[in-house]
Amino acid sequence: MEKHIRFDSGENALLLLDQRLLPLREEYVPCRTTDDVVAALRNMVVRGAPAIGVTAAWGCVLALLEAGDGPDWRDRLDALLHRLAEARPTAVNLRWAVDRMRRVWRNAGDMDPDLLVRVWRAEAAAVQREDIAANKTLGRFGAACIQDGDTIMTHCNAGALATAGYGTALGVIRAAWEEGKKISVIANETRPFLQGARLTAYELQADGIPVAVACDNACGLLMRRGMVQCVVVGADRIAANGDTANKIGTYSVALLAREHGIPFFVAAPLSTIDTTLDDGSAIPIEQRPAREVTHMGDTRLTPDGVPVYNFAFDVTPAALITGIITEQGVLHAPYTASIRGAFAARKG
Numbered sequence: 001m002e003k004h005i006r007f008d009s010g011e012n013a014l015l016l017l018d019q020r021l022l023p024l025r026e027e028y029v030p031c032r033t034t035d036d037v038v039a040a041l042r043n044m045v046v047r048g049a050p051a052i053g054v055t056a057a058w059g060c061v062l063a064l065l066e067a068g069d070g071p072d073w074r075d076r077l078d079a080l081l082h083r084l085a086e087a088r089p090t091a092v093n094l095r096w097a098v099d100r101m102r103r104v105w106r107n108a109g110d111m112d113p114d115l116l117v118r119v120w121r122a123e124a125a126a127v128q129r130e131d132i133a134a135n136k137t138l139g140r141f142g143a144a145c146i147q148d149g150d151t152i153m154t155h156c157n158a159g160a161l162a163t164a165g166y167g168t169a170l171g172v173i174r175a176a177w178e179e180g181k182k183i184s185v186i187a188n189e190t191r192p193f194l195q196g197a198r199l200t201a202y203e204l205q206a207d208g209i210p211v212a213v214a215c216d217n218a219c220g221l222l223m224r225r226g227m228v229q230c231v232v233v234g235a236d237r238i239a240a241n242g243d244t245a246n247k248i249g250t251y252s253v254a255l256l257a258r259e260h261g262i263p264f265f266v267a268a269p270l271s272t273i274d275t276t277l278d279d280g281s282a283i284p285i286e287q288r289p290a291r292e293v294t295h296m297g298d299t300r301l302t303p304d305g306v307p308v309y310n311f312a313f314d315v316t317p318a319a320l321i322t323g324i325i326t327e328q329g330v331l332h333a334p335y336t337a338s339i340r341g342a343f344a345a346r347k348g
């Protein structure tokens, strides 16, 4: 499943598999402008931190085409990139990807837009390729944390759909499966957008990996009954001390895992680590429209007029995390040192 984010160079269109319709329908949304990409990100046509980053990289190419080549093209492009980077606040991969494209632009010197389009197309393709490679590498490191016979709980969808391909948490699960370990997965349903029930179950079933879906609030019971040996989740942003923002409900899963003595791993590429933040308290938490909670499709679930909380993410303190699985290896506490070491190793 590596075709869910595709750039059509002939049409200058970004084609995004509409994740809102899965698993019932496979349809693509074409994006031709920056506003199209911003809308697709906000409305969750595409979601998942690394997939958001890849989409943003291609969004920069569309922004450049949209800025044209008149005298003020640089200012127009700058404003469009700014708009793109603001589409969603929590997943740092969005800003990371736009910053990477900006850096290439700056380093390219005084390039005309025609040449820059070619350079940026290559860069966006590199962002996409590198994400898949990072996931495969971190998957192999993470597979060593999984024992033969384990049932692994995961929350949300940190699979191929949430990345350029292969997945982070699901990359670890895929790698363990490919090594021949007889594992199974419990996918928490992940209210309100149901990434677990719809997307994780869809991906794993397609790969023939045994998967069962559980209501989010069954987590405690499943752990107490000994039905979970390990938890692996993805991340939207990891602070310098290892505090991790991920889909709402992850913090509760981590607390329950600690109570039941179950290892709790976070799997993420280094592009998800934001070393500008000392700890998780500064991670912006997106609040999404109330309608995602009050309605199921067109059917209202709650009494008209009742206010709701729809925080899309929470922060799991580093102290609850057994290890952070990255393409530089599995990092352990104290995370401030191990994260710094991972970045230094990559540079080296």
Ligand code: MRU
Pocket: 047, 048, 049, 050, 091, 155, 156, 157, 158, 159, 162, 163, 167, 168, 169, 195, 233, 234, 235, 236, 246, 247, 248, 312
């Ligand atoms: O709101 P979403 O669906 O974009 O949130 C996604 C998650 O929280 C995932 O668990 C996280 O991005 C990891 S994706 C590899």
